[in-house]
Amino acid sequence: MRGAKAGQQTKTMQQAKTTCPYCGVGCGVTATVEAGTLSAVEGDREHPANFGRLCVKGSALHETLGDQGRLIKPRVDGEEVSWEQALDATAERLTTLRNDHGHQCMAAYLSGQLLTEDYYVANKLFKGFLGTPHLDTNSRLCMASAVAGYKRAFGADAVPCNYEDLEEAELVVVVGSNLAWNHPVLYQRIKVAKERNPLMRVVVIDPRVTDSCEIADLYLGVKPGTDAVLFNGLLAWMASKNKLDTVYLERHTRGFDDALSAAQQSARSVAEVAAACEVDAERLETFYYWFASQLHVVTLYSQGINQSSSGTDKCNAIINCHLAGGKIGLPGAGPFSITGQPNAMGGREVGGLANQLAAHMDYETPGARELVSRFWATDSLTPILPNGPGYKAVELFDAIERGEIKALWVMATNPAISLPDAVHVRAALEKCPLVIVSECAADTDLLPYADIVLPASGWSEKDGTVTNSERCISRQRGMLPPPGEARHDWQIICDVAKRLGFTEAFDYTHPSEIFDEHARLSGFENTATIPRLFDISGLVGLGRDGYDALTPIQWPVNAQAPHGTARLFENGQFATSDGRAKLLPITPRGPEQALSPSYPLRLNTGRIRDQWHTMTRTARAPRLMNHRAEPFMEIHPEDAHAAGVVDQGLAVLTAAKGEFRARVRVSNAQRRGEIFVPIHWTDCFTRLARSSALIDSITDPLSGQPESKHGAVTLAPLADDWQATLLVADGAVESTPWTKSAYWTRIPMRGLQRWQLSDTQPMAGWLAQLETWLPGAVSVVSQDSANGRLRAACVEDGQLRWWLMVGPPKELPGLAWLQARFNEAVLSDSHRRRLLAGCNDGAADTGQVVCSCHQVGQTAIINAIREGDTCVEALGARLACGTQCGSCIPELKSLIETSLVEEERPNARAKQTPNSEVV
Template sequence: MNDIIFTDKQSPASITGQTISKTNCPYCGVGCGIEATVENNKVIAVKGNVEHPANLGRLCVKGSSLHETQGLQNRILHPRVKGKNVSWDKATSTIADHFKATIAQYGPDSVAFYLSGQLLTEDYYVANKLMKGFIGSGNVDTNSRLCMASATAAHKRAFGEDVVAGCYDDLSSAEAIFIIGANPAYAHPIVYQRMIKAREENPARKIVVIDPRRTASAKDADLHLAIKPGSDAYFYNGLLIYLAEQGKLDKDYIAKHCHGFEQALETAKSQFSDISDVAIACDIELSLLLESYQIFAETDKVVTFFSQGINQSSSGVDKANAIINCHLATGKIGREGAGAFSITGQPNAMGGREVGGLSTQLAAHLHFENSNEIDLVKRFWQAPNIATKPGLKAVDMFDEVNSGKIKAIWIMATNPVVSMPNANLVKRALEKCPMVVVSECYENTDTINYADVVLPASTWGEKQGSVTNSDRTISVHQSMIKAPGEAKNDWQIITDVAHKLGFKDAFNYQHAVDIFREHAALSGFENSHPLAEKKAEKDIYRVFDISALANISQSDYENFIPTKWPINVANPNGVQRIFTDGVFATKNQKANFIPIIAQLPKILPDKTQVVMNSGRIRDQWHTMSRTGRVAKLMTHSDEPYIAVNPDDAQRFQLADKQLAVLSNLSADYIGRVNITNEQRTGEIFVPIHWNDNFSASARVSALVNPITDELCGQPELKHSPVRIKPFNAVWSGYLISSQTVNCPTSYWSKIQLEQGHKYLLSDKQKLGDDETILANIYPQIDDWIVLKDAQQNVLRIAGFIDNKLHCFFAASTDLNLKFNSRYIEGQLNKALPIKTRFALMSGIDSNGKGDVGDMICSCFQVGEKTIQEAIKSGQCKSVASLGEKLQCGTNCGSCIPELKTFFT
């Protein structure tokens, strides 16, 4: 059988000359709009789209660098089966034949799909339709299970449907913003700058940050509460009690629009004798607790902005509902500047939920627990074999792969060997699975190593389709350039396999718009408002309704103006805020208060352990397959680290800037110690991004216990007891190389440079003292210079090919020695005359310039020492004046919290 041929929009880049396309950023859930300049099938520049409602023209440093992520480096260009390049027909036939045979022998639940919030809605829709509608299993889950499952379940319990009621404009109009379990200054910098700008315009506005860490967001806050990890529901249960005691309830709103308030209040009261008990449970001063409660109670417009610190918990659903309870109790929801705002981690986490991306959902916000909803989707899809029960959630799914019950799994656009808890089990599971299919863009993902079939997928700039951001805004990514090699869009790959499985009639898609129209039509199928005069008896109301787009033309789709759903006959231009009329998506149209018994994490540390918290850093994204390609994005944080409180450093004999080892579940993480008072005692923080492609031992999730929320299956990624000890290196240093190398040292971390790579190195084994230590790595080099500095215990080695610097190695047994390599990095691959080679060994250029210090502003590469010099000279006395002189802080604003610390 031959592969089907798809039509798609002609790429504007196929025409000689420059074109400008409007598209979207593929990183976080903010969903920023972008204007991309394309020339000769390459994006040569990007800037923020001033017309897009998500970002109004601003981009963070990651988005601003998107054009630098392109190129053939590490791209997967051809389908592979068992490591050999094959035709698309062979690859998709292999998948279809294996799935058919497996299902015939073991049933449909023996196969599974694991998807990603990186996929576009059309990709998601087709994958869900194939598995749930036609293969007949619910075994489709997504990495959104790791970030948004708690919020999804909480929304459904409270509102009857997974709906974020507010919008980004509320962050500008709120009089107080409570940020809990989130660090938007780093993770969602564009919406964070909205909050800061609004406060600058009106200093009476308050920002309260509730977070165990003193994050960049906390440093900007009017009030920071460093609560005990996992005590969030205690805080909000206490707030509910406080509101009742102070007479700050909106009793009219509760009576007209809510159900179950008294039980929720009594349940909260059952855990505390008085408010002081709340402060004890949260481990904060009572005065700070009461100050924050007073701000919430006395302020008319309050937004609670929450993310992974709430969601990634063994009781994340309850935490989110405890937040929502307080907003319902005060009527601070469904109106301008007020609401509980759950922000997604990924660009299309909400779009995935719209089409049933989680194993517990059906498409179009329908669910398995109601047979009428299953029947609705069955009839619309004309799918007699539709799944009738939920499938396996992510942690359970990989457990079943490990046990052998799932015998074929297709992983799309995600890297579970790095991101899943107990990640070494995931590795073992994939090793033994009879068929692992991976659809991916890049070779440098850990999961690729375990694939039987590798499928080359298109990526940003190459694919077209829709996404939905955190405030329900649907946007369409533009196809601007031709994908390299034989790469295809994910929906095309899935459709081809569906045809070979025998489902051609149900998957007759020729363009992404065909899928989008079907998705839109399903959202409106037998869907009418509960108060509508002509509501049919069999109709099942969903707030999610984009049926006005069911007949959208291809031209209008390709030029779609970003719009917030619902988008239907009643609201053809979308809706800013939901539940403004107090009518919810429950059977009685009232919101539900949920009684919450607050809980701490399931596994608490013993005296030999610390609590490991993990999360994003400012300039990297997920597992770095894209951002790790950009040199300037590696300058702010260039290797794995461990943030440690001074008391813990003393207790465990850890030295600042030296390496330490974390251990749990027979797995290790090696990172650089950063001693800081920003951590509470007994707690550490590590970044999630590094993996086996970028460091020797830095897959954080391998240390995370597979503990999940019983209600939603989301893992407790923010609270893992681990052991910590010094690495005990005998030397440290770096290697600058024009080629990638396999480092033999027990610690290494790879950093992308403009002209090659830099490797930070340490080892417990004694170091040799001549060029032979590099001979196995560079057998082609026979032109070496070796310099030994006995005074500083430093060894420097440079290797040349045709007079060009090919590698440079520096190491010392003095572990406190700080190397400066910036000048040498700039000399890589350059021809260097003999007389200048020895000057090179000093690492200082001819002008005597060298280290600019830690990089603060990635956008304009402004270092700490440069900033200090500008301040010391008297020329800069504020963040604004630093921006005028050095440009730092004038692009995305992500570095502004750090710039402020120079003046405090």
């Protein structure tokens, strides 16, 4: 409907069911399209992943759309060109490099943000027709160890559980995941299940006290990197207490004796394990008893397990315990790896990892290479298919730097930010003769390295399928046309393939045709003694109408399971040569990024509640910037004191290969000697706050996954002579000279940009500086030179253009009032008089936003608690906080607890005073 004639009345309103593009939960979304605009979203009440629930990011999806900031035209060598010119240049340069340097000089780096159909044709082109194995994906950074662990144990990359198992379990163990922030809909499902079943227990195992602990019956704050020791200890304890399922072990597994022997060597007693993990021995044994005593146990694990130089071993240590207790293939039981991206699993299905082929086949599977070649009809090509795995992500960029890889095509991801040792990655990109980037955002850290830029469609425009953490295939439906000249990724890939001479193999006209081929390949010659577990041949022949109407379904989907498969391995048969699962002997290893006198603090990285990856989407919704507006580092109070840093002050973390500047958050939730930083901020939003700069490029030797959870850093204050907050209306300036400051962060707001600034150099004169920084004369100003404070604003043609406060951010008024003034067509006289105050006379500051859904601030919440609203329900009734997605409820409970404790302290002191009138 976009593009309707001027004056034409469009009264139609349509609703479409699609899938959220954020985490691997794969929530269903019902989107409302009205007059060519996606005007609202809500959770799809019929989708089995979420049944109507959405987190705050999902509920703000419609706020992230719009043409502003999108790539809309192709570029070659920095110049905008037509699609014909861009596609011709891409094909010609790839052909030249291939002829000069051979098949394996080309590579692709893909993303879990791609749809399965995009992934399929990319893998088919590079491995099947260009003959290079060097195609990998950013899923390598989050899921590769889980994949390797499943394959070693079960013979296939196959998650055995589903989300209903979380609700049917007697015990849920959450390890290496802040589920409340990173997969909030699953967290809410567990929370509700726990309320319905008081006998259900939850154990949280994490170095940090996170919001996930709000539902925990037991918390184990383990030393980072000791997970394998802990689960080896569990296996040894189960054996010593006769808590093994010996019948299951004998009938359905192999390798138990070696696994147990290794576990006993590394975990000789509960006391020894407790000492190694730095947890209380009694609490540890309580966890062991709970796990061993219940049959219906689900262990949820994510990046805290995977992102390690021994991540695969940690996954198998967990799986060993489930196999040893027969806690798999049952309702409410199994080792459950939670996927980080919306289509990380779909990418694995089609061969998106460098060690895979397609349809879950790999180079180790006898006959798989020839089978795929027959299906794709590449027999006449030389080579028919690569004869071995390609470079995994970190290895790939090492090969680029060495000059082995001459051409790299990056799709829907940003390795300049996400890969470890980012300086090395950027040097490799600079050196690469041909860098092609398919991207939808106009401003990313990767684009300056691109020779060819191809504008791609984004969520709400793309049309295809994704697969979530429970193997559920869902449709992501296109509802709006791509802006400008942007095209779908599968179309771009096919257009290039045709120019390379592969027209017949890439002559698709709709994603349904690609999906059909993908489904046919999954069933092609899938009749061996050991059938391939990934099989969606039951979805062959849907046609366009059937594809458009496809409802969520879990694979395998075939003649034996036409309605999908909720749970794997129920019959105890696994995808191995003998049908048995394998227990692996695990020898725990600590992090390879070792601490030292120069770098004595353990770094932990992760996601935060309201942001996603590099913020190219979430930062477009201003309310998602309010919960954690700036890059930060969480530090234990004793570490902060020792380093001389203070809460809300600025500090710098330094590692062997980089540094990180951010605002300090002092927190008792951190273990002593450890620091947490978020992964999201990039050079587009701040200066020197890329977490990847602090991480060395050390990987798991089996999975190739980087050790991103175990950096080593030192901490120091970031000295400053001044701090300032600058608000600038969108479009008011063409350049931003203040980004030369020692510290800056850009925070998008509605209609303006907020800048937090700080520098070590004194400012000779702020009014003179403003003349060089900003257009327009100062309209109002207030200056206190003695205390280094200043406030100033510029109003032009009745509109507020910029506003400045020199002083620390804690002196800021609530910015909602100022944001409203920036969005007024004409500023009233009364508002002009209040500009320097930044708020209405007598207006109360609501404080830092806690509830992003309803924009409820911390101060307002604390005031309500003091007035008697001492439960979450009462706060929700008064302020609406916690009533939508529920992500803020743990923080609300923490504020209630803290406020009540603070109120009790003076009363307690008064009761201890003999002459007190209170007594």
